[in-house]
Amino acid sequence: KAGVTQTPRYLIKTRGQQVTLSCSPISGHRSVSWYQQTPGQGLQFLFEYFSETQRNKGNFPGRFSGRQFSNSRSEMNVSTLELGDSALYLCASRPTGGNYNEQFFGPGTRLTVL
Amino acid sequence: AQSVTQPDIHITVSEGASLELRCNYSYGATPYLFWYVQSPGQGLQLLLKYFSGDTLVQGIKGFEAEFKRSQSSFNLRKPSVHWSDAAEYFCAVAPREYGNKLVFGAGTILRVKS
Numbered sequence: 008k009a010g011v012t013q014t015p016r017y018l019i020k021t022r023g024q025q026v027t028l029s030c031s032p033i034s035g036h037r038s039v040s041w042y043q044q045t046p047g048q049g050l051q052f053l054f055e056y057f058s059e060t061q062r063n064k065g066n067f068p069g070r071f072s073g074r075q076f077s078n079s080r081s082e083m084n085v086s087t088l089e090l091g092d093s094a095l096y097l098c099a100s101r102p103t104g105g106n107y108n109e110q111f112f113g114p115g116t117r118l119t120v121l
Numbered sequence: 122a123q124s125v126t127q128p129d130i131h132i133t134v135s136e137g138a139s140l141e142l143r144c145n146y147s148y149g150a151t152p153y154l155f156w157y158v159q160s161p162g163q164g165l166q167l168l169l170k171y172f173s174g175d176t177l178v179q180g181i182k183g184f185e186a187e188f189k190r191s192q193s194s195f196n197l198r199k200p201s202v203h204w205s206d207a208a209e210y211f212c213a214v215a216p217r218e219y220g221n222k223l224v225f226g227a228g229t230i231l232r233v234k235s
Contacts, residue, residue: 011164040221050211050225063222097164101221110223112157112164 008033011100011113019119025086028116032079032100038062039081040110041073044095053096056081057103085118093120123148125212127226134202135234142197142229144212152214154195155223156186160208168210171195182206207233 012031020026032039041053052065056075073083079100085092095117099110124147134140146152153172157165169180176188186197195212212226 038221040223042223049227050213050223052222052224055221065222099165109167109170110221112166114162114164 008035011098011111013096013098013113013116015116016114017117017119019121020088021121022088022090024088025084026088026118027082027084028096028098028118030081030083030098030100030113032081032098033102033111035102036100036111037079037103038101039075039079040099040101041081041083042097042099043067044097044115045091045093050097053083088120090120092118094118123152123214123216123224125214125224125226127210127212127229129229130227131230131232133232133234136204137201140197140199140202140206140231142210142212142231144195144197144226146193146195146212146214148193148214148216150217151188151190152216154186154188155213155215156180156184156195156197157211157213157225158182158208159211159228165211168197202231202233204233204235207231 014029038057040055044050054064055062059075070086075081095115097115099112101110126145155170156168168184171178171188209228209230211228213223215223
């Protein structure tokens with residue numbers, strides 16, 4: 008099976024712009040979570056989608072949003088970019104069922120805001 | 122609030138030496154516990170996880186971890202380190218009532234000297 012794929016891998020934007028990142032989960036996985044990784048704040052949970060519905064959300068401003076499509080692919084959007092949004096954005100997918108299932112991470116999208 | 126502490130930011134060990142990376146967590150009940158590894162430019166790979174049962178868990182690449190409830194710790198060990206183990210290691214917890222929202226420690230960067 009192919010792993011979690013994220014596109015693009017690298018992105019450069021300027022302050023005030025908006026950006027959309029894409030994540031394709033492992034085939035059959037219906038849950039997709041997003042994390043932000045920065046040197047200062049570390050790895051932080053953004054949100055999780057399951058069956059096109061947001062199930063949980065981290066402590067991020069409303070500029071960060073996401074969605075999931077019927078094929079489980081997910082996008083996250085950041086509007087009005089700030090310098091502090093520069094980060095590695097990681098997507099993770101997991102199968103469903105049982106008490107807990109391992110999350111499989113993609114390689115990430117490196118966003119640089121100038 | 123849940124928190125994860127990895128007290129060592131950097132650790133340097135000689136190839137062939139043993140390794141122990143420390144992790145302490147703060148949470149009301151025993152959460153799910155994980156260790157992930159991240160190589161430069163890569164996503165996160167799960168090394169091992171603890172849900173319940175035997176407190177010594179075996180993972181991939183020769184790693185093991187021991188859960189100690191009395192100390193709220195989940196330390197990662199390897200008896201003999203290889204140069205390819207150089208990477209950043211993250212301890213993470215997830216609440217049992219909602220296992221998807223991982224809370225990560227700040228990470229420990231492992232350097233291996235030959």
